[in-house]
Amino acid sequence: MRLLLEKRSEHSHTMVYLSPVIAIGLTLVTGAIIFAFDGLNPLEALYVYFLEPLKYLWTFAPDDLWSLEQLAVKAAPLALIGAGLSVSYLANVWNIGAEGQLTAGAIFGSAIPVMFPEWQSPLTLVLMLVFGVLGGMAWASIPAFLKNRFGASEILTSLMLVYVAGLLLDWLVRGPWRDPGGHNFPQTIAFSDWQLLPSFDGTLHIGTLFAVIAAAALTVLMGRSLKGFEIRVLGASPRAGRFAGFSRKGAVWFCFMLSGGLAGLAGISEVMSTVGQLQPSISPGYGFTAIIVAFLGRLNPIGALVAALALAISYLGGEAAQVSLQISDKIAKVFQGILLFYILACDSMILYRPRLIFNRAPAAVPAE
Amino acid sequence: MVTENPEYLLEALHVVKVFGTLRANDDVTLRVKPGEIHAFLGENGAGKSTLVKMIYGALQPTSGEFRWKGKSVNVGNPAAARKLGIGMVFQHFSLFEALTVAENIALAMPGDFDMAKLSEKIARVSKEYGLPLEPTAIVADLSVGERQRIEIVRCLLQEPRLLIMDEPTAVLTPQEADQLFVVLNRLSREGCAVLYISHRLEEVKRICHNATILRHGKVVANVDPTLETAASLARLMVGADIHVVHTVREQSEGAARLKLDNLNLPADGPFVVELKNISLEVKAGEVIAIAGVAGNGQSELFDAISGERPLARDAMISFDGRPSGRLGVNARRNVGAAFVPEERLGHGAVPGFKLSENVVLTRHSSDRSLVKMGMLQSGGATVVSERVIKAFDVRKGKPDPEARALSGGNLQKFVIGRELDRKPGILVVNQPTWGVDAGASATIRQAIIDLSRDGSAVLVISQDLDEIYEVADRIAVISRGQLSETYRANEISLQQIGLLMAGAHEVKEARHAATA
Numbered sequence: 093m094r095l096l097l098e099k100r101s102e103h104s105h106t107m108v109y110l111s112p113v114i115a116i117g118l119t120l121v122t123g124a125i126i127f128a129f130d131g132l133n134p135l136e137a138l139y140v141y142f143l144e145p146l147k148y149l150w151t152f153a154p155d156d157l158w159s160l161e162q163l164a165v166k167a168a169p170l171a172l173i174g175a176g177l178s179v180s181y182l183a184n185v186w187n188i189g190a191e192g193q194l195t196a197g198a199i200f201g202s203a204i205p206v207m208f209p210e211w212q213s214p215l216t217l218v219l220m221l222v223f224g225v226l227g228g229m230a231w232a233s234i235p236a237f238l239k240n241r242f243g244a245s246e247i248l249t250s251l252m253l254v255y256v257a258g259l260l261l262d263w264l265v266r267g268p269w270r271d272p273g274g275h276n277f278p279q280t281i282a283f284s285d286w287q288l289l290p291s292f293d294g295t296l297h298i299g300t301l302f303a304v305i306a307a308a309a310l311t312v313l314m315g316r317s318l319k320g321f322e323i324r325v326l327g328a329s330p331r332a333g334r335f336a337g338f339s340r341k342g343a344v345w346f347c348f349m350l351s352g353g354l355a356g357l358a359g360i361s362e363v364m365s366t367v368g369q370l371q372p373s374i375s376p377g378y379g380f381t382a383i384i385v386a387f388l389g390r391l392n393p394i395g396a397l398v399a400a401l402a403l404a405i406s407y408l409g410g411e412a413a414q415v416s417l418q419i420s421d422k423i424a425k426v427f428q429g430i431l432l433f434y435i436l437a438c439d440s441m442i443l444y445r446p447r448l449i450f451n452r453a454p455a456a457v458p459a460e
Numbered sequence: 461m462v463t464e465n466p467e468y469l470l471e472a473l474h475v476v477k478v479f480g481t482l483r484a485n486d487d488v489t490l491r492v493k494p495g496e497i498h499a500f501l502g503e504n505g506a507g508k509s510t511l512v513k514m515i516y517g518a519l520q521p522t523s524g525e526f527r528w529k530g531k532s533v534n535v536g537n538p539a540a541a542r543k544l545g546i547g548m549v550f551q552h553f554s555l556f557e558a559l560t561v562a563e564n565i566a567l568a569m570p571g572d573f574d575m576a577k578l579s580e581k582i583a584r585v586s587k588e589y590g591l592p593l594e595p596t597a598i599v600a601d602l603s604v605g606e607r608q609r610i611e612i613v614r615c616l617l618q619e620p621r622l623l624i625m626d627e628p629t630a631v632l633t634p635q636e637a638d639q640l641f642v643v644l645n646r647l648s649r650e651g652c653a654v655l656y657i658s659h660r661l662e663e664v665k666r667i668c669h670n671a672t673i674l675r676h677g678k679v680v681a682n683v684d685p686t687l688e689t690a691a692s693l694a695r696l697m698v699g700a701d702i703h704v705v706h707t708v709r710e711q712s713e714g715a716a717r718l719k720l721d722n723l724n725l726p727a728d729g730p731f732v733v734e735l736k737n738i739s740l741e742v743k744a745g746e747v748i749a750i751a752g753v754a755g756n757g758q759s760e761l762f763d764a765i766s767g768e769r770p771l772a773r774d775a776m777i778s779f780d781g782r783p784s785g786r787l788g789v790n791a792r793r794n795v796g797a798a799f800v801p802e803e804r805l806g807h808g809a810v811p812g813f814k815l816s817e818n819v820v821l822t823r824h825s826s827d828r829s830l831v832k833m834g835m836l837q838s839g840g841a842t843v844v845s846e847r848v849i850k851a852f853d854v855r856k857g858k859p860d861p862e863a864r865a866l867s868g869g870n871l872q873k874f875v876i877g878r879e880l881d882r883k884p885g886i887l888v889v890n891q892p893t894w895g896v897d898a899g900a901s902a903t904i905r906q907a908i909i910d911l912s913r914d915g916s917a918v919l920v921i922s923q924d925l926d927e928i929y930e931v932a933d934r935i936a937v938i939s940r941g942q943l944s945e946t947y948r949a950n951e952i953s954l955q956q957i958g959l960l961m962a963g964a965h966e967v968k969e970a971r972h973a974a975t976a
Contacts, residue, residue, distance in 0.1 A: 318836060321824070321836060325813070329810045329812075331806055332809065332810045334789075336789075
């Protein structure tokens with residue numbers, strides 16, 4: 093008996109949407125097994141991890157609303173970055189360094205309050221956001237340039253630049269940008285007023301809106317515009333793209349500027365809301381988790397929005413598991429990794445139909 | 461049935477292989493004697509590779525029988541073939557560039573091995589056969605010819621009784637090819653049979669003892685190549701029964717709409733043919749066909765004309781008198797040119813895109829109804845797509861399927877129809893009916909002729925001589941990146957074309973040298 097993957101004549105639309113569902117199911121089963129090995133009640137652990145954060149949906153208790161807002165706040169950067177990465181990956185441009193672009197955006201945008209702490213005007217806020225976007229773009233321009241000029245793999249260069257950005261941030265907050273009145277803590281001054289994003293009720297801030305706007309805009313871009321068509325053609329079939337007169341190099345630039353800019357916007361938004369200042373760590377790995385968001389969301393910007401909510405649960409659940417189950421919140425990373433693994437595996441069923449073959453061993457050659 | 465000393469080493473008897481509706485091999489019988497170099501000839505798509513893959517166990521026949529030394533065998537996989545004593549050198553090498561010669565060979569050896577002993581054996585065998593190889597050399601540093609030696613030595617180490625070679629000289633320089641022939645002759649003297657697949661007829665005449673010729677999946681002849689001429693072999697390959705239906709049409713003395721003037725294009729990779737001093741004029745109202753054996757610069761010429769690879773000077777190519785050598789493909793489309801490449805899937809169309817989306821692929825800059833202010837007008841694309849589908853009778857399973865779901869012939873009709881629908885002033889088509897069934901071929905050829913009669917200039921690049929005679933007013937032949945003069949279709953015989961195809965480039969160079 094063996095398993096055979098048969099090529100389908102067209103890709104299966106059902107599997108495109110079923111694949112992430114199966115992957116999530118398999119991730120839950122695997123998670124339950126891991127919890128059981130840890131000596132926990134698997135069902136209870138899964139409840140704490142995945143359902144407790146959503147409790148408000150059936151209790152409507154005002155006390156539970158908070159965790160739902162937390163969910164939106166955590167999903168926002170994931171969706172913002174994931175939407176940009178979706179476009180990139182559709183074009184076969186593998187930007188793996190969104191975490192670095194996020195950091196660069198946070199640094200560029202924060203330069204304004206750090207250098208002009210007294211400047212308070214609506215323009216401060218706008219300029220910080222713009223600088224954040226430009227910072228992400230600038231950081232993303234390095235792998236784009238290296239790719240087009242020297243053919244360097246953008247996977248490696250963009251990934252390595254994550255660590256460069258991390259070290260740059262570390263140096264800044266411990267050195268030149270350290271808050272003079274901050275008792276030597278490695279952080280900048282705390283931002284205030286127009287240096288922060290306005291929030292609706294303390295937790296939920298307008299940064300979440302950016303994610304929704306970006307997802308809608310990118311959906312139109314990819315589905316309706318010639319630029320989106322160009323990106324899709326170049327990703328699906330580079331030779332046909334050249335025949336259509338589309339520039340591969342142009343697409344590399346476009347994708348890195350778009351995904352880098354959105355990552356930068358996510359970075360500065362985090363600093364201007366949840367974090368409130370620059371410090372050595374400003375993101376729990378949103379830039380990396382967004383890669384999973386992009387795939388779980390079927391490389392579709394609206395899909396990324398939905399997937400971001402699912403992945404945000406893994407962060408919240410990780411925190412909850414740490415508190416009530418006494419297990420390390422690193423479990424969140426484990427779940428994210430398992431999920432990505434299962435999605436990629438299940439995606440092979442979009443173009444291939446799995447079939448079990450019984451008793452058809454290759455015919456033997458008669459002995460001489 | 462089983463004899464002690466069978467006359468034939470390998471027999472393929474009445475082999476049939478069906479892929480969907482295509483009979484790739486139709487009652488093919490091939491017999492190879494021990495120690496003979498047996499040529500296996502045929503055009504692209506004639507079914508040579510299909511049969512060879514079945515002999516090597518990579519495919520299973522639909523029906524028919526294989527016999528090895530007189531005994532019926534069922535070759536289930538390549539390992540079984542190797543066990544019998546069948547070795548194969550593929551056209552595209554399967555080597556790891558980062559590993560050494562010995563490591564690459566070790567990977568293919570069954571069971572355990574001792575690296576030192578293996579290296580010593582490689583050095584010995586390769587030296588013995590005049591195929592010098594350094595076992596510790598890294599493959600990435602080796603030339604194409606040396607890489608082929610690795611593949612050959614890899615087969616020789618297994619002491620094969622039959623060596624299959626798939627177009628081995630396609631990637632070799634003439635000097636390397638000469639070395640290879642020495643090795644093949646020696647193998648043959650030692651009793652190892654060689655099944656030699658090639659398009660190059662002069663070579664076949666030179667080294668082969670026997671030739672089986674395949675056409676459209678059927679064996680059409682089994683001849684002694686030393687008694688044939690290259691031209692007669694070519695005629696057998698493309699069909700001796702060609703009925704020249706072509707009637708000379710009134711020669712229109714239109715203006716030159718497409719002009720190539722000393723077009724040169726250097727090779728930009730190891731398997732790319734350099735184009736040398738190509739000059740050609742295609743006039744309004746005529747069809748010119750370029751014949752030639754595959755891999756002699758046809759796709760490079762297509763890329764140069766379409767603008768996928770821009771040229772060094774504008775003057776090298778003109779559309780309606782406009783020098784356009786450095787323009788991109790869309791700029792050329794916008795002046796009224798249209799292009800249809802050889803590869804339908806992945807070049808002429810995106811496999812995973814719907815037909816209506818594939819309309820946008822080549823018409824987004826020339827067709828105002830498709831794109832407005834940078835936004836796609838999906839209605840416009842659907843209208844065009846449906847018009848093409850109707851005009852060319854494209855058969856499909858659902859209203860707007862993905863390109864890959866169509867059969868080869870139907871997709872080709874769509875891809876050509878998409879360009880003809882624009883009524884282009886200049887049309888360039890590479891292999892218009894490659895792998896397409898007879899009905900669709902006739903439709904496509906008729907459409908090409910009709911377009912030219914309406915005043916367009918049409919350039920057809922084709923390997924199919926039937927097709928060339930059917931559509932062309934004038935014929936030129938390309939070989940090794942050089943184009944012959946053009947001849948009136950009624951003034952050039954199949955024999956002459958065969959000669960030009962088979963190796964006339966030396967002749968041509970000599971003539972050029974003489975006239976220079």
